[in-house]
Amino acid sequence: MGDHVYLAYDYPVLGAFWTAMWVFLWVLWIFLLFRVVLDIFRDDSMSGGAKTGWLVFVVLLPFLGVFVYVVARGTGMGRREQRHAESQQKAFDDYIRKTAGASDGGGHADQLARLAQLRADGTLSEEEFQKAKERVLS
Template identity: 55%
Template sequence: MNAAVTLAADYPLLDVFWTTLWIFLWILWFMLLFRIITDVFRDDDLSGWAKAGWMIFVVFLPFLGVFVYLIARGKGMGNRELSAARQSEQAFRSYVQEAAGGGGSTVDQLARLGELKTSGQITEEEFQAAKAKILAS
């Protein structure tokens, strides 16, 4: 049992910095690689053969493939990400409006309000207040 024990004090601060930097770059590399793979499959303009070609290029020559992809298609990558974010935001907004019951046009809302009044579920004062609120928005 003569094995040397390495203590934390034996690991210089500069080595800690370099190790941290390499780990950070390694994680950054994988994030970039997965983002590119996601973008390849998200793009509707690419044919199946083009997607397969990019995937082969990125998998077998990863550094060169990623850099060439960023140079050739980097701007479109941002545009596709922005488009996906806008579609997601629009879907979320329409879901919230539908769930809140605020969907439909002003005419539809007034018609529903009139039905509530004629059925006796709301009073004339409530009807006028709700009508003013709908017409104000």
């Protein structure tokens, strides 16, 4: 009955705050480390030896390696990330266009629109247009 446990005194609120902050900073550090490693592999302007050197530096001395990489090559990281995102978006858009064009009628509509444009330009005569239209619709 004489033993009292004061939990609030064992781990004060400021201690909980510092623990939460250190966990947050550690997670942030892990994200930065992976971002740097991905940027090393994504950079086409670096030779294989330079990539190997940076990777070894970042793996063997992670804190120093990442900070030196960010200072030395950090200006281009955003541009490389943006280029990569744009190329992924372009590939996705091309895939969607190809898939939608191969569906039940999207390809036919595009072909008919092109034929109508060729007829309007005078490249195709009316007879050629009708024959081509029949081929597309059959």
